[in-house]
Amino acid sequence: MQQREFLGPAIIRFAPIIVFVIAIAIYANTLTHGFVLDDEIVITKNSLVQQGTDGLSKIFSEDSFYGYFNQRGKSGLIAGGRYRPLTIAMFALIHQAFGQAPFPYHAVAVLLYALTCIGVFYVFRNLLQMRLEHNVSTAALLSAVVFTVLPVHTEVVANIKGLDETVALGCSILALLLALRATDSGKYIWSVLAAVTLFFACLSKENAVAFAVIIPVALIVFRRLAARKALVASVPLLIAAGVYVLLRSSVIGAGGSSSAQAQELMNNPFLFYVNGAWQPMQLVDRIGLLLSSFARYTQLIIAQYPLTHDYYPATIQAHGMGNPSAIAGFFVAMLLLGSTAWGLRLSKPWAAGLFGFLASFGIVSNVIFPIGTIMGERFLFMPSFGIALSVATALPALLQKPSKSMWLSLFGAVVAMYTVLTVSRNGAWKDNETLFFTDIAVSRTSAKLNSACGGELLTRALASKDQDSTELLASQAFPFLDAAIVIHPTYGVAFYNRATCNILVKNYRQAVEDARVALRFNGDVKASTILLARALRDRGKYEGETDRNAELAITSLLESWQLNTTDAKTAHLLGIGYGILGKHTESLSWFSRAVDIAPQDAQYVFDLGTAYYYNGNKAKRDEYHKRAQELR
Numbered sequence: 031m032q033q034r035e036f037l038g039p040a041i042i043r044f045a046p047i048i049v050f051v052i053a054i055a056i057y058a059n060t061l062t063h064g065f066v067l068d069d070e071i072v073i074t075k076n077s078l079v080q081q082g083t084d085g086l087s088k089i090f091s092e093d094s095f096y097g098y099f100n101q102r103g104k105s106g107l108i109a110g111g112r113y114r115p116l117t118i119a120m121f122a123l124i125h126q127a128f129g130q131a132p133f134p135y136h137a138v139a140v141l142l143y144a145l146t147c148i149g150v151f152y153v154f155r156n157l158l159q160m161r162l163e164h165n166v167s168t169a170a171l172l173s174a175v176v177f178t179v180l181p182v183h184t185e186v187v188a189n190i191k192g193l194d195e196t197v198a199l200g201c202s203i204l205a206l207l208l209a210l211r212a213t214d215s216g217k218y219i220w221s222v223l224a225a226v227t228l229f230f231a232c233l234s235k236e237n238a239v240a241f242a243v244i245i246p247v248a249l250i251v252f253r254r255l256a257a258r259k260a261l262v263a264s265v266p267l268l269i270a271a272g273v274y275v276l277l278r279s280s281v282i283g284a285g286g287s288s289s290a291q292a293q294e295l296m297n298n299p300f301l302f303y304v305n306g307a308w309q310p311m312q313l314v315d316r317i318g319l320l321l322s323s324f325a326r327y328t329q330l331i332i333a334q335y336p337l338t339h340d341y342y343p344a345t346i347q348a349h350g351m352g353n354p355s356a357i358a359g360f361f362v363a364m365l366l367l368g369s370t371a372w373g374l375r376l377s378k379p380w381a382a383g384l385f386g387f388l389a390s391f392g393i394v395s396n397v398i399f400p401i402g403t404i405m406g407e408r409f410l411f412m413p414s415f416g417i418a419l420s421v422a423t424a425l426p427a428l429l430q431k432p433s434k435s436m437w438l439s440l441f442g443a444v445v446a447m448y449t450v451l452t453v454s455r456n457g458a459w460k461d462n463e464t465l466f467f468t469d470i471a472v473s474r475t476s477a478k479l480n481s482a483c484g485g486e487l488l489t490r491a492l493a494s495k496d497q498d499s500t501e502l503l504a505s506q507a508f509p510f511l512d513a514a515i516v517i518h519p520t521y522g523v524a525f526y527n528r529a530t531c532n533i534l535v536k537n538y539r540q541a542v543e544d545a546r547v548a549l550r551f552n553g554d555v556k557a558s559t560i561l562l563a564r565a566l567r568d569r570g571k572y573e574g575e576t577d578r579n580a581e582l583a584i585t586s587l588l589e590s591w592q593l594n595t596t597d598a599k600t601a602h603l604l605g606i607g608y609g610i611l612g613k614h615t616e617s618l619s620w621f622s623r624a625v626d627i628a629p630q631d632a633q634y635v636f637d638l639g640t641a642y643y644y645n646g647n648k649a650k651r652d653e654y655h656k657r658a659q660e661l662r
Contacts, residue, residue, distance in 0.1 A: 034164045036429045037171065045171040046148045053144035053178045056452050060188045061136050064461050067339065068191045071098045073121050073135065082126030089122060090115045093282045113278040116233035117194040135190045143187045146200035147178040150415065153203050154422045156210055157252045161379050165426040172441055173422035177414065181334040181451040185408045188459035189339075194235040195411045201231030202241040203415070205267065209245045213253050213263060225266035232274035237412055240390040242271040244416075247374070247389075251382040295518050296478055299343050299404040300396075303519055315349040320396060321359030322348040323405045327391075328362050330410060331417060334448060337455055338472035339465060340479040341405045344517050347475060379423035386416025462486060470510075477518035484510035485527050491534055504534040522552030529561055538569035542586075559593050566590035567600045574603070580610040598627035602634055605641060614644040632661035 041048070065074050078085030078097030088096065094112035121135065128134040151174035158166045186192035205228040212220030224245075231238035246264040249255045255263065293308050295301050300316050301308045311319070323346050330337075338345075348355045370388060373381020392398055394409040428437045458468040466482045473479045484507040491503035508531060514524040529544035545562035552558045570586030573579050584607040590600050605620035621638040628634055639654030 036165050036168045036434070042167045042171070045151055045167060045174075048171065049147050049151050049174050049178055050144045052175060053147045054140060056179055056449055057140045057143065057187050057456065059453060059456050060140065060459060061133060063136060063188065063459055064132050065135075066189055066459055066462055066465055069135075069189070071095070072118055072191050073125070074130065076118070076121070079118060079122045079125055082122055085122050086119055089119050091281065094118060113281050114194050114233065114235050116230060117197055117235075120193065120197075121190075132190070139187055139190050139193050139196065142193065142196050142200060143183075146196055146203065147174055149200055149203040149207070150174045150177050150418065153207050153210075154419060156207060157248060157382075157419070158379070158422060158426070161252055162423075162426045165429045168429060169422045169425035172425055173418050175445060176421065176441075176448070177418040179445055179448040179452055180414060181337060181448055181455050182330055182407050182410050182414065184337065184452055184455045184459065185339055185406070186411045188456050189408075192408055192411075195408055198231045198235035198238040199412050199415060201227050201234065202238045202244075202412070205231060205241060206245050206248060209249065209263070209267065210253070213249055213255065221263060221266045225270040228267050229270040229274055232271060236274075236278065237390060237393040239271045239274065240386075240393055240412070242267045244386045244389050247382055247385050251374070251377050251379055254377070295343050295521075297402050298400065299346075300400070308520070311349070314351055318348060318350040318353065318356040319346060319404065321351065321356040321363065322346050322353065323359070324363055324395070325355045325359035327405060327410065328359070330407065331414070334451060336472045337407060337451075338469040338479075339407070340469055340473040340476045340482075342403060342473075342476045342478040345473045345476045346404050380420045383416045383418070383420030383423060386419060387413045388416070390416060474513075475517060477514045477521055477524070480510045480514035480517070481521060481524040481527065484508070484514065484524070484531070488527050488531055488534075491531070501535050504531040507531050520547075520551045522548050522550070522558070526552050526554075526558060526561060529565055533565055533568055536572070538565060538572050541565040542569055563590045563594035563597065563600070566593070567597065567603065570600075570607075571603055574607055574610070580607045583607050584611075596627060598624045598631065598634065601627065602637065605637060609641065609644070614641065617641050618645050630661060632658045635661060 070076075072094075073079055076097035077100055078089050078092075085097065094114050097118070120138070124134050124138060151170050154170035154173055155167055158169060162169075186195045205224045208220050208224035208227060212218065212224060228238065228241055228245075231241065242264070245267055246257075246260045249260040249263060250257055253260075293301070295303075295308065300311045300319065302311055302315070303309075323341075326341075326346060350356065351360070366384060366388060370381050370384040374385060391409070391413040394401055394406075396404065425437075428434065431437070458465050462482070463486045466479060466486055470476075470479055470483050487503050487507035487510070491500045491507070494500045494503060508528070511524050511528040511531065514521055515528070518524065525544045526548035529541045529548055532538070532541035532544060542562070542565045545558065545565040549555070549558040549562050566586045567590040570583040570590060573586060574583030577583075584604060587600055587604045587607060590597070591604065594600065601620050601624035605617045605624060607617075608614075608620060609617035618638070618641040621634065621641045624634045625631070625638050635654050636658035639651045639658065642648075642650035642654065
């Protein structure tokens with residue numbers, strides 16, 4: 031049957047090119063961006079990626095955090111674990127070919143997104159053409175364009191790490207197209223190819239498993255297959271998903287999480303801080319938080335604004351089922367579930383789209399299993415395919431109504447608005463500093479983002495060569511770090527950074543207190559130990575020079591030395607302290623240790639000579655004073 035199209039044949043003929051050009055155009059301003067956020071985990075600080083092709087075998091045989099931590103088991107730091115080797119392998123190949131420059135990575139991310147959007151057009155047209163009579167290609171094109179310009183997709187495209195989402199959806203769409211081809215042609219080879227493609231999708235990100243159930247439903251609704259026949263046709267897909275799950279379990283373990291993860295708020299948002307300890311939320315509070323987050327997701331789907339990369343605690347603050355956001359989330363969820371069930375019972379095409387949304391969203395919703403965070407805009411990427419499909423099924427009828435001009439005008443306005451929002455939002459992903467200080471306006475109550483903003487200011491302070499600027503930047507970091515600690519009272523990273531800032535502004539007593547907490551809760555024990563040692567050393571120096579209390583200074587310095595026995599400065603300060611107290615034997619011993627550690631430091635060598643003098647050895651004094659003079 032020859033179908034009528036609202037758009038002319040020339041436009042329909044070039045529809046894939048139109049979608050491709052739009053996708054490239056709206057994300058062209060990301061090509062000059064750098065590496066951001068978790069790019070260091072999967073690219074810049076991933077030892078396996080840095081090995082290029084030499085690291086490929088381990089990329090596929092280890093968990094996704096192995097190349098970053100260089101040890102097994104770290105996937106358990108995040109609830110559910112991570113095994114996503116395909117895109118990490120792609121990063122290794124890009125590194126092999128182009129090195130560390132960010133441009134090739136961004137170019138691949140934009141290109142694959144554009145190809146995925148073309149796939150959206152083709153699959154929409156393929157699905158609709160056997161259920162609808164007119165405007166199928168027009169509806170497919172318009173819906174694919176809307177999908178392409180959605181601002182909520184910026185995190186997936188502008189952040190290189192988001193390539194796992196793009197490849198997962200792209201391969202899943204291809205698997206759907208191949209499964210349709212298998213049904214239409216009756217050739218089993220296409221089912222096998224569909225299964226292989228879905229397996230690759232899962233290797234990119236585990237949420238692609240959802241298509242093992244989405245595809246059978248699509249066959250039932252859009253090809254009118256009986257449920258039993260659709261299930262039989264989907265057996266290869268189910269096998270592919272099962273093989274992936276078994277492979278994943280063999281690499282990271284069945285649970286993929288650790289007890290330590292369960293008690294860390296940044297990896298488990300379902301915790302309350304009660305009486306100085308983290309306790310699991312009651313079920314009613316947990317459900318309330320999930321419903322509140324779903325209400326926020328609904329708002330993002332409709333308005334696509336405001337956007338942020340950070341939804342860590344306590345960005346979604348509502349707990350319990352009696353708050354307005356939880357109630358709203360409950361009614362929206364019930365409406366979607368009820369509508370989908372009713373629509374599928376009547377084999378309505380729009381219901382298949384809603385099912386696609388619910389099936390893919392369910393995997394990242396924390397309902398089936400914990401994912402380590404309460405929500406994220408990247409989690410809407412695959413589900414938005416289902417929403418766009420529902421829109422595509424409604425457009426052909428709208429384009430035949432007398433009010434079609436109004437609907438097209440509305441479509442144009444929405445596309446224009448989303449395009450402006452997307453291009454604008456891309457700019458926030460230029461670098462970490464830009465992203466953090468842009469998004470803190472939206473995620474003011476996020477412990478992680480407050481800590482990140484404070485950390486960026488601290489980094490700038492440490493890089494500054496001007497003392498006044500250093501102290502100013504460190505002082506500006508305090509409000510962010512203080513806010514992070516109020517939200518998350520055991521946030522080791524925030525305490526670590528605040529301790530460092532206190533050292534820079536010479537508030538050594540508070541620096542020691544913060545460093546002690548950091549040592550208790552920060553995962554990097556070695557770094558926290560060295561920081562505490564430095565804080566104690568600098569406090570001891572301050573107590574000796576400013577408070578003129580040598581005994582108090584020595585107490586701090588001795589504790590510092592116990593933590594770090596390779597710090598020449600601490601040994602030197604102890605030599606000075608004992609010398610002031612007239613304990614010249616102890617002073618000589620500490621000055622000797624300082625010189626043993628730093629034999630080329632002229633001041634240390636000179637002071638050792640002086641210590642020998644006070645111990646009655648003038649010959650040694652002259653020897654070391656002469657050596658000090660030679661070193662200067």
